[in-house]
Every structure is written in C-alpha cells, then in structure tokens.
Amino acid sequence: MIAVYGGGTIGEALTAGLVAAGHTDVTVINRRAERSAYFRETYGVRSSEEPADGAADIVFIAVKPYAVTGVLRGLAPHLAEGATVVSLAAGVTLAQLAGAAPGAQVIRVMPNTPMLARMGMCAIAPAPGVDTAAVEELLQAVGETVVVEEKDMDAVTALSGSSPAYVYLFAEALVDAGVARGLSRTVASKLAIQSIRGAGEMLAGTKAPTQLRYDVTSPGGTTAAALRALEDGGLRSAVFSAVDACAERNRELGKTD
Ligand SMILES: NC(=O)c1ccc[n+]([C@@H]2O[C@H](COP(=O)([O-])OP(=O)(O)OC[C@H]3O[C@@H](n4cnc5c(N)ncnc54)[C@H](OP(=O)(O)O)[C@@H]3O)[C@@H](O)[C@H]2O)c1
Numbered sequence: 001m002i003a004v005y006g007g008g009t010i011g012e013a014l015t016a017g018l019v020a021a022g023h024t025d026v027t028v029i030n031r032r033a034e035r036s037a038y039f040r041e042t043y044g045v046r047s048s049e050e051p052a053d054g055a056a057d058i059v060f061i062a063v064k065p066y067a068v069t070g071v072l073r074g075l076a077p078h079l080a081e082g083a084t085v086v087s088l089a090a091g092v093t094l095a096q097l098a099g100a101a102p103g104a105q106v107i108r109v110m111p112n113t114p115m116l117a118r119m120g121m122c123a124i125a126p127a128p129g130v131d132t133a134a135v136e137e138l139l140q141a142v143g144e145t146v147v148v149e150e151k152d153m154d155a156v157t158a159l160s161g162s163s164p165a166y167v168y169l170f171a172e173a174l175v176d177a178g179v180a181r182g183l184s185r186t187v188a189s190k191l192a193i194q195s196i197r198g199a200g201e202m203l204a205g206t207k208a209p210t211q212l213r214y215d216v217t218s219p220g221g222t223t224a225a226a227l228r229a230l231e232d233g234g235l236r237s238a239v240f241s242a243v244d245a246c247a248e249r250n251r252e253l254g255k256t257d
Helices: 009-020 033-043 065-078 094-100 113-117 133-142 150-161 163-180 185-203 209-215 222-232 235-256
Strands: 002-005 026-029 046-048 058-061 084-087 105-110 120-126 143-147
Touching (some): 002 009, 009 033, 009 113, 033 046, 058 065, 065 084, 065 094, 094 105, 105 133, 105 150, 120 133, 150 163, 163 185, 222 235
Parallel strands (some): 002 026, 026 046, 120 143
C-alpha cells in the first residue's frame, strides 16, 4: 500500500496522479477530517487522520518542511519493517529523515508544481543502498524523474524546484511588454503563453536549446535584434545569479531545519 501524509498542494497532485495511473491502494493521511472526506469523495482513496499500523510499504511525506521530522517521529512506530519513507519537503536532509524514522529506507525528493499538470520534475536522492525503482515508477505518474546524489539537491532546487517561477516571471514581463506595445492583455497573454508552451514542447524534442535558437535567428533579422537586447539586459548573467541565490538559500534552510 502507498500512503501520502499531508494532503495539501503537492500531496493532492501526487494522489491525483497515482489514482489516474491506476493505483487504487492509496491512503491519504490528513490532520483535518473534512480534508479526509474530500479525498475520499474526489479520488475514491482511503483517507483518515491516523496512520494505520504497518499497512504502507511506501509513505510519501508532503507536509511543510518544519513539520516533517515531528510527523515522522509520530509515524515511525506505525511503519512496517523495511518501509520506504519518501520526503517531498525542501531542505530536510536524509540524515534528519533517518534520525526521525530509524530503520526505514529513506529517500528525499525535490518535486515541482507542474506535477499538478502531470508535467512535474522530481529529483530523487536515496540514502546509500536504498533502491529507488518503485518510487521512480510511482512518481512517473506525475511527470519525469531523475536520480541524483543528495549533495546536488541545492542545485536541483534551483534548476527544477523553483525554476517554474522564473518562467512565470518571464511570461509576465512578455505580456506586459505586449500591452505596452498596444496589444490587449487578453491577446498579449494568449500570444505569450502559447509561445512559451510551444517552445517548451520544442525543447522536449531532440534539438539542443542553442540549435533551436539558431534555427529562428536570421542574420540581421528581428529575432537577432531582440536577442541582442536580452544579452545587453544581462539575461544570461541574471539566470546564473538566480540559480546561485536559490541554491544558497536552500543550503541555508537545510542547515537551520
Ligand atoms: N508547492 C511547491 O511548489 C513545492 C515544491 C517543492 C517541494 N514542496 C514541498 O512539498 C511539501 C508540501 O508543500 P505544499 O505546497 O503541498 O504545502 P501545503 O499545501 O501547505 O500542504 C501541506 C499539507 O500538510 C498538512 N499538514 C501540515 N502539518 C501536518 C501534520 N502535522 N500532520 C498532518 N498533516 C499536516 C497540511 O494540513 P492543513 O491543511 O491542516 O494545514 C496540508 O494539507 C513541503 O514540504 C514543500 O517543501 C513544495
């Protein structure tokens, strides 16, 4: 059986994906009875406010980072022998997880919110010797997975955990720039969002980003003029700084957790 502890944004996205992928053996644990009722009615899963003894082979922890170790200490006596505990919380280390649930197989995952659209990116860092195959398969219900070492989690957070927000900011700026050029906000939004979506699909193909950019940049043309302005504005250097700032903040949060 699979348990999801904490039915918030990420817990619900994961549950929805698992159910859609045909997993019927899912239990969601909430702290509020009305939330449990919502999960039963919406997804047809089992749901309660108390973990069942020894019932789950894999437990996903999807509460806020500050609550993870406390939740896990309460859960530990109910875990089956050799159960796998998967934390989806930012900044909570494998050592903290192992300390709160001695004997469990612990795995740390950095998800991102496009998992709500089943287009998520989950980076999976297992404790030494822990097999990730079953967890990879489950998380593929909400997008793509990659296995990394825990030391890379700060960089992972900057590349996938937080990066959807960088794209949203770019989209917002593009829409505002269109409005400044006289387009209605409705038309500007449609043009910007569909272009970003389409570019995302192109990027998911086999061509590298540089090649895709070459393909749309005619010598002396309009795109070349725009790209020159983006380079003058320091886009590339701003992205490097954003990734450094995000990774550093994740490292700091991990230290204080
Ligand atoms: N959202 C993101 O973009 C994102 C990205 C990467 C990683 N994450 C990680 O995903 C985790 C969940 O984030 P979220 O955005 O889904 O948060 P959220 O929407 O606030 O959901 C947290 C859920 O956990 C429940 N909860 C809190 N304390 C609990 C406890 N002691 N016992 C049982 N349930 C408890 C909350 O219940 P109540 O409703 O009663 O408060 C809520 O349903 C976080 O650790 C975060 O670091 C999130």
